Amino acid sequence: MEVYLDNNSTTPMDKEVREIYHEHEKFYGNVNSIYQKGIETRKLLSKAYDVIYPAIGARDEDDIIITSSTTEGNNAVIKTFLYNFLQGSEKKHIITTVAEHSSIKAPCAFTKKFGMEVTYLYTDENGRIDLQELEDFIRDDTALISVLFASNESGAIQPIKEIGEIAKKHGIPFHCDGAQAISKAKVDVSELGVDYFTFSAHKFHGPKGVGGLYVRKGAPFIPLIHGGNQMGGKRGGSINTAGIVAMAKAMELANENLDRMYFEVSKLRDKFEEAILKIPDTKSYVDKRFRLPNTVIASFRGIEGEAMLWELNQAGIYAATGSSCSSERLQGSEVLEALGEDPEIAHTGIIFSLSRFTKEEEIDYVIEKLPKIVEKLRNISMTYAKQR
């Protein structure tokens, strides 16, 4: 059996979405052309927007710029403020968090090369930032607050609405990296109080290479990609018609299936989590109240993360490690350490993320395999016996 439990990383396309994607591949007309072929395409896009806008609660006067990914949107937002700074703006400070994805951290690090300053807020044992701390770090020259909706690793959901209120009170633009939001939570940009919101279709059973960047009316924006007048000149490049239509469908389905995510998927997740915790010397993290309904992050004392991934892979089970030995820095244990775990245990973290397509028999299969894998690896472990 093959069980895919790395849905926070990427998801398989929904069958319905895939069909719509294929159906629309034949519409090759350029949206900018004035003849019939262009009109055809423009109609399709307009229909897609009819779905995309309400799906996240955007108003018609706001922009939802179609991008290639959350990463592109995140870059566009951060660099808008970099360009402003380079053009003489005194606002040179960005507040973000240690929990961000590299698509926020890397552009933030980039702005520092030009003299901007970045504050990274720490998170608590539930992976959440402290609102008081956020307020304390706000300065007169703060240009932007950027906080992710939820972490793909810990699954911790940030208090976005409260952060939005603080940002508004101080008149600071607020960006939310929403890569983990759609399909796992209800998103209403007005309710959340965000000025920018980014997402990728492939995180909610849509195609790869399509995403969106919501920009509230009046919020500063400077294009990242200059080119033709596509997207009102805010993002050049010929438009991926089939991808956009498919993303719209995926958004619609994500919202329709939210109840299933809240009740069925989370129940399956809970069953799985309980089974993990029955294995001796395991631990799960982040209070469920603050955690994505599809995510379990657990540690297995005495078992190094990559060794665990290897054995899971042999059994056809795909998960992620919070202690990736695979990067050059070999310091991926930061996730569990940030949640207050000891360094020895931080290297044993594994992240399982379900989707609405995860079947009960798949979880049962993992529940059956996991204890055997743990036993085998603890048998190799020199330190497991010692620690007990």
Place this chain on the structure above:
Amino acid sequence: MARADLITGNIWEEYSNKVIDRMSNPRYLGEFSEEDAKRKDAKLVVADFGSEACGDAVRLYWLVDPKTDRIIDARFKSFGCGTAIASSDVMAELTIGKTVDEAMKITNLDVEKALRDDPDKPAFPPQKMHCSVMAYDVIIEAASKYKGVDPKEIKNSEIVCECARVTKGEIEEIVRKHKVKTVEELQKYTDAGKYCKSCIKPGGHEERPIYLVDIIEQVNKQMEEELLLNQMKTEKFDEMTHLNKIKSIEKVLKEDVSTILAMDGGSVELVDARENENGEFEVLIKYFGTCSTCNAAMFTGYMIEKSLNERLDTDKIKVIQV
């Protein structure tokens, strides 16, 4: 490489079949007890290296024949990724049948070679080389336990890059010979720093006592100083460039004058230097500590002037206190 780099590398795809085989089915996994040792008239050696906090740790068990110092059998346990398990397994195997002294010569490079399918293709990707280094370290740990000595005594402390086993001396020689200024230039001549990259500069996987960037800087500084010394010997002060004049004055101030003044709790600093219309070389100096309040400061100035002129074999230097 460019095209290959565009598709993110997958470390698992780069493992050799031998690595995969050993990590899935290690041959020498296990432990020995005192009873096992007694039954074979052997001495039991148990050695640990690494720590879970770093993400990798290994324990090595040896049964050693005390009459011949020969390792009869070996086992290991490990907390680590697949590469660490596979490396430990081969390492344990390589030590069997060798004397302790012979085993000490086994390095991570031997372990990595033994895990290759194709003799010309690495057994695992560069960033995983680090996991095999423990294999060497734990042998040294075990050997020192057997011999009853401090592991530091038998470990080559000169090693700067543990993955490629390159010593400080070797790196210094390359820097000197090829006038190396950057790590990239250095790596044209050595594999140092190409694997786990911890030894390049602070901030890597592991903290190191000395980094490649430090060595490059130190050697370059040394070379610069030697060059100046050489010029001071062969070139007359009056014929030196302005910059070298200042540099040689600084050198004398630092080496000769400061030591004398420090004895009285004072110090000097070079503020500026310039040639005046009489062809004299004016050296502007500021006093610190006791010198700044000393009544004999005039005399001190004269002393410094004398030292500078003598050491640099000239009569043109004039010291001015500012």
